Amino acid sequence: MNKINIIDTAQEYKNNKKNIDKAVLNVLKSGIYINGPEVKSFEDELSKFLNVKHCISCANGTDALKIALLSLDLKSGDEVIVPSFTFVSTAEVVVLLGFKPVFVDVDPRTFLIDIESIKKNITKKTRAIIPVHLFGQSADMKEIMELSKKNKLWVIEDSAQSLGSHFVFKNKIKNVEIKKFTGTIGHIGTTSFYPTKNLNCFGDGGAMFTNNNLIAKKIRLIKNHGQEKKYTYKEVGLNSRLDAIQATILRLNLKTLNQSNNKRRALAEIYNNELKSLDKILLPKYSFGIENHIFHQYTIIVKNSQNRNLLKNYLNENGVSSMVYYPKPLHKEIPYKIYNKSKLINSEVLSKKVISLPIHPLLTKKEIVWVSNLIKNFFRS
Ligand SMILES: Cc1ncc(COP(=O)(O)O)c(C=O)c1O
Missing domain, CATH: 3.40.640.10 (Type I PLP-dependent aspartate aminotransferase-like (Major domain))
Incomplete structure (x- = not known):
């Protein structure tokens, strides 16, 4: 691949x-x-x-x-x-x-x-x-x-x-x-x-x-x-x-925007089907059904945060890029922390657990299945 x-x-x-x-x-x-x-x-x-x-x-x-x-x-x-x-x-x-x-x-x-x-x-x-x-x-x-x-x-x-x-x-x-x-x-x-x-x-x-x-x-x-x-x-x-x-x-x-957004959605459905049996991750949740989501990112939550970076490295070693959006919530960043007094627990936890997988419209079903299989292998090994 x-x-x-x-x-x-x-x-x-x-x-x-x-x-x-x-x-x-x-x-x-x-x-x-x-x-x-x-x-x-x-x-x-x-x-x-x-x-x-x-x-x-x-x-x-x-x-x-x-x-x-x-x-x-x-x-x-x-x-x-x-x-x-x-x-x-x-x-x-x-x-x-x-x-x-x-x-x-x-x-x-x-x-x-x-x-x-x-x-x-x-x-x-x-x-x-x-x-x-x-x-x-x-x-x-x-x-x-x-x-x-x-x-x-x-x-x-x-x-x-x-x-x-x-x-x-x-x-x-x-x-x-x-x-x-x-x-x-x-x-x-x-x-x-x-x-x-x-x-x-x-x-x-x-x-x-x-x-x-x-x-x-x-x-x-x-x-x-x-x-x-x-x-x-x-x-x-x-x-x-x-x-x-x-x-x-x-x-x-x-x-071609509608067409490429539809393609992203179709790729997201493949990820959903391939990954749904994994209990170590959470798949994207929709606020209004998949048809209203355009999957700029397909972002999953790795339940055990210690596995997130290990998964990222494993994907990378196997030729698959992924991204962490966002590794730190803004209220914890140097120029912005002075504006915040309270704990924003969800943002803090998510930044340790999220990982975004490739989903651009030029990808094929085969490639998404390949990425999904790597993720399954990672969690089953
Ligand atoms: C949520 C959000 N807001 C604003 C921007 C800023 O856009 P630009 O990079 O074109 O300045 C971005 C770009 O990544 C974004 O993701």
Whole structure:
């Protein structure tokens, strides 16, 4: 068996080389590398795909969070609730902008922001919540939007890992279900197009989504130096742009996003079937059924934490890459621990027990079975 990587961007390029070469060459020939028609078309196509009024691109997912926060007119010292078990950007931007991150815990089985932990941490100074749709599935947006309404809090959904997944609103009285894409439910949604993401480009990229016209206007202003017209500044802004080459690649990848998310789901089902008999691990738990999960990661919990790194090494020795997302919860990291006084037990335990297995859409059933067999061998030996 060949080496199995956690992602394979070079192969992704090879598989679609003809289309990518043509699209990138067209951009190069056009001479329009910043803003312009490719970026505009991508924004229009993605907002149509997600059924959201505004899609505004920017340079990366971290900038998207930063610009989203800047657009909400928070004051220095205002509190922003963030999960501790996430990528650093979610909390980093809060600190950079002079706000206070309030770390909350996650659910021990879904890895998603825990609603009770949010409730316990809402104070008079809380202004916003940033739920993260971690590993490709939606946080509980019904509860979060209810808390937002009740406490007058902004909600910025960090959808860097979840583009194409849904939250399902159930109306029991009318007996109907309404599905909404993650990133389109809160006041603002943000995402990243980093090469490992489900909708990816071959460099850096990001976007913000909103249905609110005023917020959209403000975001457009901020991401372009606060300029209303050329050399007329209304705000202190920054420079954050998606370039045309990345936009043209994203337009191609958007066409196959559903297909590649379906493939990830099919691969997850194979892992589920192959690994279900192992009592030494816990398989991913779904908040709303497998059809709403896009498996940015397929993350298992190794019950005995001492086995986690041993398993990782064993897979590596057998040519299989795996990752630990995340080896330490943010509230334990040097720049962030000053903001936290309480123990966030689930985040702390998970960081010792989780391991993410390869699940990118170019993998085959045979390869997933191979990885699963290695895991079975490891635990049975
Ligand atoms: C949850 C989450 N938020 C934000 C980001 C930041 O995105 P970027 O790397 O494009 O800045 C990432 C990227 O890994 C992420 O996983």
